[in-house]
Amino acid sequence: MVACYNSTLFRLLDKHAPVKTKIMRPKPSCSWFTSTLRKLKSSRRRLERIWLRTHSAEDLQHLHTATNHYHAAIIKAKIQYNRNLIMSQPSSRHLWKTVNGLLHRKTPTPVLPSHDSPTSLANLFAAFFTDKIHKLHANLLSRSDRISPYSVSPSPPPLLTTFQPVSINEITKLLSDSPNSQCELDPIPTSLLKQCSASLIPTITTIINMSIQSGVFPDDFKKCSVHPLLKKPTLDKESLNNYRPISHLSFLSKLTERVVKQRLLSHLTANNLLNNYQSAYLKSRSTETTLLYVHDHIIRAMGQQKITGLCLLDLSAAFDTIDHSILIHRLHTWFGLSGPVLDWVQSYLSNRSFTVNLQTSFSSTYPLSFGVPQGSVLGPLLFILYTTPLSTVISRFSTNHQLYADDTQLFISFSAPNFAQNKIILESTIASIHSWMVSNFLSLNPSKTEFLLIGLPQQLTKLSHTSLSLPDNVTVSPVSSARNLGFIFDSNHSLSQHISSLSRSCFLHIRDLKRMRSSIDYFTALTIATSLIHSKIDYCNSLFLNLPSSQTSRLQLILNSAARAVTNTSKYSHITPILKSLHWLKIEERIQYKVLSLVYKTLSLNQPPYLRSLLTLKTSRPTRSSTVITLLRPPTSSRLKLTNRSFFHTSPSLWNSLPNELRSISTTLSTTTNTPTFSSPSTSIFALSPSQFHKKLKTYLFSKSFPP
Secondary structure (H helix, E strand, O other): OHHHHHHHHHHHHHHHOOOOOOOOOOOOOOOOOOHHHHHHHHHHHHHHHHHHHHOOHHHHHHHHHHHHHHHHHHHHHHHHHHHHHHHOOOOHHHHHHHHHHHOOOOOOOOOOOOOOOHHHHHHHHHHHHHHHHHHHHHHHHOOOOOOOOOOOOOOOOOOEOOOOOOOHHHHHHHHHHOOOOOOOOOOOOHHHHHHOHHHHHHHHHHHHHHHHHHOOOOHHHHEEEEEEEEOOOOOOOOOHHHEEEEEEOOHHHHHHHHHHHHHHHHHHHHOOOOOOOEOOOOOOOOHHHHHHHHHHHHHHHHHOOOEEEEEEEOEEOHHHOOOHHHHHHHHHHOOOEOHHHHHHHHHHHOOEEEEEEEOOEEOOOEEEOOOOOOOOOOHHHHHHHHOOHHHHHHOOOOOEEEEEOOEEEEEEEEOHHHHHHHHHHHHHHHHHHHHHHHHOOOEEOHHHOEEEEEOOHHHHOOOOOOOEEEOOOEEEOOOOEEEEOOEEEEOOOOOHHHHHHHHHHHHHHHHHHHHHHHHOOHHHHHHHHHHHHHHHHOOOHHHHOOOOHHHHHHHHHHHHHHHHHHHOOOOOOOHHHHHHHHOOOOHHHHHHHHHHHHHHHHHHHOOOHHHHOOOOEOOOOOOHHHHEOOEOOOOOOOOOHHHHHOHHHHHHHHHHOOOHHHHEEOOOOOOOOOOOOOOOOOOOOEOOOHHHHHHHHHHHHHHHHOOO
8 A cells, every 4th residue: 555655646746747857047046136126226227327328416316316215125125025034934943044044154065975976975875874883783792791681670561452543633633733844755745745635644544554453564664765964064074984874764654653652652651651760752851851850959969068970971873773672572571562562563673774865876775673763753762662771770779860862861969078989889880881781782982971070169179089980991080061961061060151152152143133133124033033042041041040140140141132133222222121122031030930830830740750759739728828739848958058049949939929820729629628639640730721821920920020
């Protein structure tokens, strides 16, 4: 059926839109130049010729009038064109590409090694990518310290033997929500498929249902097109090791994966089978929740005059070395997949292949014997299920940890005199992780592991012999700062280096916005600032809670500069009326907005579990306040002011200070006088929906930013 589907669409496309070759002469891009402008230009040139012939004052006045009118029309046409262009972009990524075009920035052309033939280079890349994984896998297999990877789940999981069939309505929604991305494996463009969805969805639904019910993933869906991409522009383009394989899969195969992913997640969530320490690719768990938990642990340790050792582990080609037999065994024993469901996953992983595509030239076909498919929908979920037992290994030690896909963070806090024994614990934990990864064909890269010692300066000076001894005779010395999931941590946890990096990036965007401000209108400038500058300021800004004013003022300066660029006002203008007119919260209120939003989401969904453990509901008594959610304020165990930066200590006070309307209990729970319980992750305990809560929260904080 898949072969028939593809061949029929290929044939119809070739019939109605056959490929034709045309010679295109490059022309300067001037899409804003309309026919009206062309007429005005012609009229102005005619008046110019008349004045050159007569040199009369009257003709010169006519020429000046026509010139001014023409220039004003050009500015108006540019503004209208740019506004339509900006507003039509579906995402920030597309928006930034559009802004680059408006600023006449050159899009970097794909860089490739020197070659005589694209086909031979494609084969060279394909052989290199294959050999790299095979050598890595063989090296792990040959190690003498390998142990059996077939661990058993702590408790037998509920079984998932069959997938629920998909309906036409579900496919329709998935299709409309999917991006218009496509690759050369697709028979027709995705945008055209959506236009023809009424005719094609019944066939697509039948194919997907036959696949998930029979436990067979079609062979045509297992093909992959790989495009090599240079990892960084500064790397040597002649070295194949500096290229990353970017995989492209057919649209219909990814649509099938989305259906399966939804059903797997429903099973895993309903039976609480997901790893509580894993945050990647899961709803309500993000880089911000992960970093906030680690940040909170560090701040509370500093408040107790303790030092935290933070170790950021690095894996080599993590997704590419997964062993299929181990994955299938783990899916069955840890997560209860069996019958046609397990057969489908096994079919999905087996007999996969790829070709490298360079400049419309293809390499030979190479098999994919290991790993989960790069660029797939289901691959990331399978990876985090594969690494679930790692948390069990780490939990045997007194070391805390958080996982985000293949990023593993280990952290342990201690008093300065106890550094030696805690360093041994951390080294033992890493050794056990290394042993587990070797047995599971994952390659820990000790040479790229980063180690930070974070604490108060007077405590850090008490340490000596701070290097870590890692497996394979690798020694790692502490670094002063390291990038952790896009956020820079430093040894004193002042976050000053991160704010400096953030300032450089944001002011670059603000300067670009000022450059193009004359050719865009107010609403377009507002869209650009919100998408490109606010997104950077607000990323993980919950970690900025109660930072010293010397740091938050630097963030406020960024916001003020962006506001002046949007409104086209001078730097000497008073900023408060400008921010108020834009309806932008000040930095302090933006931080509080994020923290309170996280509290609401965590309490409402009971997720993520590691943040939920930091919030304690106060037991209600039969009073007027029993209809609102109140958090218990933990006792302060430190006199240090930096303790106020802790989410654990400060978020209850912020939450309890909200108006009762924002903290009201749902009517289904308001009749009880006891603490509300969480019967299901999808059941909210709040009277306000998420959109209502966030709208009223912003109104409340706006009145704090700009009191009447």
